[in-house]
Amino acid sequence: MNDSAKTDRIRLSAEDWEDAALGLIAEQGVGALAVEALARQLGVTKGSFYWHFRTREALLQAALERWEQYGEREVIDQIKAIADPRERLPELFRRVAHERDPHRVYAALLKALDHPLVVPVMARVSQRRIEFLTEVYREAGMAARPALNQARLTYAAYVGFLQLNFTLGLPRLSHDEFDEYVAHMLATLTPQS
């Protein structure tokens, strides 16, 4: 039994390294991104790494770009596919509240905002999401400026939610309490229907 992620492919590509890097970031944070650790996890040595990347920073950069491009589209597209605009907010909230995995990289990156490479990426991603939220609020019937402010507020609540509930494990809510909280959130952050 191979201990973990030892894919039995003999040779690796740059993309394999980037994916592995994102996995490691999601699990242990950006600080834990070391080339020898990654190499061990992939079942090879550093010799391989420095063929694909000039430096450790280059890997981080590439992994972040990969995440920014491919990891984001999904949620937004799926939400946009919902016909009734008023149904989009509730569905969005439900996803965020109950699906943990898609947010792990984002949460990990949130803890690495001291690193100069991740700040611009997070700024772009957050900006884009806020714009998307604004759009959804507008389609739900709000005027332009309130929609923008509401989007900012909702997104801030999302970010704080990640920190408090996921990474901090804070409220230690029971299942019912949690659902009640999500319902409350939905009620106060959704335009009065």
Add this chain to the structure above:
Amino acid sequence: MNDSAKTDRIRLSAEDWEDAALGLIAEQGVGALAVEALARQLGVTKGSFYWHFRTREALLQAALERWEQYGEREVIDQIKAIADPRERLPELFRRVAHERDPHRVYAALLKALDHPLVVPVMARVSQRRIEFLTEVYREAGMAARPALNQARLTYAAYVGFLQLNFTLGLPRLSHDEFDEYVAHMLATLTPQS
């Protein structure tokens, strides 16, 4: 002109080191807390450090305890001193929105939630603040359960606000836009008066 924080006291105490550590954490994050860097900043060498602390972790621990004990009381006490309970929320919001310094350590600690020492501290502090917020909401006229959920939501919005506006510098709002956002926040997170 001494370049920065070179206090002209000849000899240092453990508290001096803890304060300097908190300052460094606020400016550059927990990861930048290195004993030789701190020693340079204080104008001494490691020899001094290891007289006061057994290890680097011990300093972090002590600094965090110091922050948890002394750095928090202030805001809560000042808010509690406001006579009219309905005035407390707006004042609290104003403070958070416009005073940057008191939140710098908290924001820095938010980016260090991968470190095992800071998680319990942040959990306790956040928990206490949420309880305080719940109290304020109750005094403003809300029932028990809604007040609790509202407090959680408001605090999540606060945490996200820190990340997006302060550390990410995200919305790049003008002064007026910013005030408008704060007003919006206040309007939707304050019980209907």
Add this chain to the structure above:
DNA sequence: TGTCGTCAATACGCCTCCGTACGGTTGTGA
């Protein structure tokens, strides 16, 4: 079948930072 490009192993040097050992200085009280 030989050659070339691709991917990987090994070994090494270097730097940074932690922690230790020990010797030196300064203040203070007997």
Add this chain to the structure above:
DNA sequence: TCACAACCGTACGGAGGCGTATTGACGACA
């Protein structure tokens, strides 16, 4: 003035992580 504790400097050992150099294995393709 002597002794001792508090505080600090210097020097060193060692671990961990980055990057380089060199060589080796292996498949594709002429």
